[in-house]
Amino acid sequence: MSTNTRLSIGVSLLGVLALAACGTTGRDTAAGKAPAGPVKGGTLTFAVNTEPSTCLDPHQSPADVAGLFTRPALDSLVSLDGEGRIHPWLATKWTVSPDQKTYTFTLRDGVKFSDGTAFDAEAVKANLDHIVDPATKSQLAAGYIEPYKGSEVVDPHTVKVHFSRPYSPFLSALATAYFGIESPRSLKQPQDALCKKVVGSGPFVIDEYVVQKGITYHRNPGYAWAPEGAAHTGEAYLDKLEIKVITEDSVRLGALTSGQVDGIASVPPVNVKQVQGDPRLTVTTRQAPGGNYNYYPNTTSGPFADKRVRQAFRDGIDFATIVKNLYFGAFQPAAGPISPSTDGYDKTLEGKTKYDPAAAARLLDEAGWSGKDAEGYRTKDGRRLTIRWGFLKAFAREQRDTLAEQIQAEAKKIGFEIQFVSGTVNEWLEKYPKGDYDLIDFSWQRADGDTLRNLFDTSAIPTAAKFGQNAARLSDKDVDGWLSDALDTTDQAKRAELYAKVQQRVTDEAAVFPVYVFNYLLGTGKKAHGIGWEPQAYPTFYGAWVEQA
Known part of the structure; x- marks a missing residue:
């Protein structure tokens, strides 16, 4: 599991097999x-x-x-x-x-x-x-x-x-x-x-x-x-x-x-x-299989509850260039939620989303974040477009803290204010099941495409009674159905087809912001x-x- 400690709410779960x-x-x-x-x-x-x-x-x-x-x-x-x-x-x-x-x-x-x-x-x-x-x-x-x-x-x-x-x-x-x-x-x-x-x-x-x-x-x-x-x-x-x-x-x-x-x-x-x-x-x-090092927006509350705002954040920041410059080619920019070494990886996602700040600006206008304050941040009804990111810098590895600061700077250019919300691990373990955040980051290593079920199935939404990995809090009946069907079959081709549908849907919904493939x-x-x-x-x-x- 990103990993560091028990949860990567900024604590990465790092955590993975490489085929090469x-x-x-x-x-x-x-x-x-x-x-x-x-x-x-x-x-x-x-x-x-x-x-x-x-x-x-x-x-x-x-x-x-x-x-x-x-x-x-x-x-x-x-x-x-x-x-x-x-x-x-x-x-x-x-x-x-x-x-x-x-x-x-x-x-x-x-x-x-x-x-x-x-x-x-x-x-x-x-x-x-x-x-x-x-x-x-x-x-x-x-x-x-x-x-x-x-x-x-x-x-x-x-x-x-x-x-x-x-x-x-x-x-x-x-x-x-x-x-x-x-x-x-x-x-x-x-x-x-x-x-x-x-x-x-x-x-x-x-x-x-x-x-x-x-x-x-x-x-x-x-x-x-x-x-x-x-x-x-x-x-x-x-x-x-x-x-x-x-x-x-x-x-x-x-x-x-x-x-x-x-x-x-x-x-x-x-x-x-x-x-x-x-x-x-x-x-x-x-190369690690499973979930890439991704950012997960809270799709149920806050600014990212609006799909257009999620799309604007994803498309208005040049994640690929930032990753290439910071990591000197050691980590490749991620195209989707899971890595290429994971069974069921959908290669068609490569190149599907592109850096487009002009399109991001239009999406924010459509979502009602059309105003700007004196510092250049987008506003709506007098409120600043602020994203609360649960990020524990003390546990960040692989320069993820530096990466986060660069993302913060780029987000400001398109009108997002990012606030890093720190605290202890135990404090974040209390906030996490309540959905008390706008953005969380982690990687999730697993050598099977079923990692998608951990990350996006409704049953994996964290609650006070159950620790889950669906940090995006996505609840999609089609996604649940495809993941359930994948459990029912041992046919690898059929499973890959179902997992591809899941990857396409969560990408279309901007329920994940892929960052880099962990090596x-x-x-x-x-x-x-x-x-x-x-x-x-x-x-x-x-x-x-x-x-x-």
């Missing part, structure tokens, strides 16, 4: 030799630019970094490869009932959690029930399996998962870290305890998580249940793994170039070419090798190893 990766370095060939190959031992130190606020548990947190921090310790029932194919992991096989409402899983034997608890069907049931339990207050995972009715333990190695309706995206959701299987013994702890430490069956065991500092792990001895298709089997190569939180771009980059860390997340776009030109370093790029910019030093990728485009460390001195 490009790495640039000459470090091995320039030295005239390749590394000898994976070796066991050592510690890999990695630095990230953000953290999962105060909650580590991916069953609760929507932050992509919560998935990054917990994936080393958590296995999933299935895995997802770069081509979107599902593979066995803790489940060796599965079947789907003819009505697509029941999934039956056969589970691995001999798997143990790091606390000694055996993995079995009861553990699967406990995890799925925990995710949907209102007490968990899940801000992401529960929304992925909204039709979940319950799990039935057939025997210790067989479990049936029941849904109230056909639910085709279930397997791809299971592959994410947000459905990582936690020890059922640990799930009996209070929720705040789970926010500090999760216990899984993964290749690493969490030692300690310190807020604002980072997290440390050690190798899980005896690990022998890697997903099908993994680069190796058995225990992880690394003795230890350490992930540090270094929010300042220059400090994080300096830690990489000086060799203090072996790798970093989010190489600053302005420094990408510099890093690529250093033979000691590598930059690898992964994970991974920087590594000469000793680090074998870092892999999660379906949501953040790094994994099971196959990672470090050259020994």
